[in-house]
Amino acid sequence: MNGLVVRGKTARTVLWVLLAVVTVLYGFPFVYLLLTSFKTPLETIAVPATVFGSEFTLENYATALGREGVIASFINSTVTAVLSTAISLVLAVPAAYAITRYRTPSGQVFILVALVCRMVPAIVVGVPLVSLFRDLGIADTSLALAIAHATLSLPLSIWLMTSFFDAVPDELDEAAKIDGCSRLGALRRVVLPVVSGGVAVTAIFAFLASWNEFLFSLLLTSVRAQTTPIVIANFQTQFGLDWGSMTALAAVYSIPVVLLTLVLQRHIVAGLTLGAVKG
Amino acid sequence: MQHLASRRPSGAAARSTTKTFLSAAAVLSALTLAGCGAGGGGTASADDAESLTVLVEAGGKAELTGVAEKFTEETGTDVTFVELPYEGLYNRLNTEFSSGSTSFDVAALDAIWLSTFADAVTPLNDMFTDEVTSDLFPALVEEAQVGEDFVGMPVWTNSEILFYRTDLFEDPAEKAAFKDEYGYDLDPPTTWEQYQDVAQFFTRDTDGDGQTDLYGTDVKGAVETEWLATVSQSGAENMVLSPEGDVTVNDADHLAALDFYVGLNNDLKVSPPGAAQIDWAGAQNLFYQGETAMMRFWAHAYPQTPEDSPVAGKIGAAPMIGGPGGVAGVPGPWYLSIPKTTEKQETANEFLQFAYDNNAMGIDSSLGLAARVSAFEEYEGKPGYEHFDALVETLSAEGTKPRPATENWQEIVDSALIPMLQKALEPGADNQQLLDDAKEQIEAIVQ
Structure with missing residues (x-):
């Protein structure tokens, strides 16, 4: 018995150590970014680099946030990410539901094609999208960029939602239909509430994909719809790299997604484990 | 009664209506914002003759800001800058030139890109008079010429x-x-x-x-x-x-x-x-x-x-x-070029000539660079510009040569x-x- 207790304690200690290592590995870059954003300009470029600065300054934040176009770029990033997430969910939820409930061969082909689309490099569709959006008269708008971002997140959204719907037994739909629901009614009133955690996870992935996306933002926006990742990258110029301002703006830009993740944490965990016990 | 019920929704129905209304309002707001973007201004369109869009690397915008403001004052033409990071600018130029239409009227090009994009930009041969070429460092003139044509006007140079x-x-x-x-x-x-x-x-x-x-x-x-x-x-x-x-x-x-x-x-x-x-x-x-x-x-x-x-x-x-x-x-010069696809050839040409005529203004920017020999010479010996002697001597040296012109x-x-x-x-x-x-x-x- 004592042996079992000792072994249990050892295993728990090893687990905690592993968790601590993983947390440090994931967390250190972000912590380093935060610490750098409070360093003086000279300390940000020190060789060898130091983790902690000898002085605390908000100068980098003042420079970064005072730069022309930063506030507008935040609004653009938010609008684009929200819109892109909405487009992804509106298309992915019914698509995934149909695939899991009707189980037709074409549905299986469709989901495979979605996966293949996910593998296509973004730059390949970049050039056609530039021409297409210009012809449609929506070049340099958040709407165009959101549509482009949705092309990136949609395949993953469909796959995620498919796995979440798969975990919900068909009997639930049948019961809803017996109670008078149509197929869509069963989806809206019964199945969707059950997979709300999965929807939250999918929404977060879609939101993050758009929030952090760089290439399409670079190719498809100019003045009106430019997003923050481009503004952050603009701190690196041919004439030098303004590490302090770059890290300050990156830190500010991280706040919404960190908050979003904290707020939706419960749903995310629930969503990630939703399909885990499927028999 | 039935009629009244339909006109006075119950609490749940009212909440639902409010929810629907709010959702619709939110979607409309988002679409309105999405349709415009928050950056204001907007890119120049073909029929908007009173504006120019200039594509520029983020570090180089400061060099052109003063010139652009003066250009707007004197001509009434608004100049909007699109700032992009260095690597991104190349990708953007490549994509837009490949697509056959461009969203900008003038672009600032790194010298090493001139050969790559030479076919996509308007020749500027008329602008390169003897007077102009004699006031530019020889390596810059050599680099501006791809084949028979001058394809960019130097706007600032480094070494x-x-x-x-x-x-x-x-x-x-x-x-x-x-x-x-x-x-x-x-x-x-x-x-x-x-x-x-x-x-x-x-x-x-x-x-x-x-x-x-x-x-x-x-x-x-x-x-x-x-x-x-x-x-x-x-x-x-x-x-x-x-x-x-x-x-x-x-x-x-x-x-x-x-x-x-x-x-x-x-x-x-x-x-x-x-x-x-x-x-x-x-x-x-x-x-x-x-x-x-x-x-x-x-x-x-x-x-x-x-x-x-x-x-x-x-x-x-x-x-x-x-x-x-x-x-x-x-030499590390940047050139202003005009895409063949812009309909504002005349205004863009006017801007390039203006940028050349007012080239010394770049020296007052945070980068403090110009392309014309006379612009550098104007500042030589002034406090804060002690390095100009060294820069001019290096750029004028016989051995100073541009990088090979190859795409x-x-x-x-x-x-x-x-x-x-x-x-x-x-x-x-x-x-x-x-x-x-x-x-x-x-x-x-x-x-």
């Missing part, structure tokens, strides 16, 4: 010059010690041999802990331009490629340049460790930390030393050093030149063999 620490070079004790050891005065070096001597002299352990903490210079292995300047200093007639397309990278001059360049690190050991990974930012950091006594670097950095740097106020500037072929640098240049740099330099910085490297290998790679790229 590497020599930065040195005046607190060391002007210290009487250091001067005396140097003269004792080398037999001539300690001054900013002008030749390869002097550079080696001074670099060796300053490489030392200053705090007596047994570790070298001051180096004579840096050696940059992660960028190629400084080695290319050394190639020109060696007297090489052609840098990497001849105008006919023959690869000359493994000739005797290139070898001499490589031997000198990496020898500072490999043989003399006068540069900090990790040379293969040192790029512009890394070299600048070392110098600003006071870890190197000299630095070959782009002239724009002269007024930008951080105030809290231990070497702030103690930096001098001299022309780039010379080898057997004399003093030479590699494959970026690929040559990334695939052949930088890897070759990094391998050459490894102990025991066979420089001739590395250059021979580079030649093969470059031939495969250009053929």
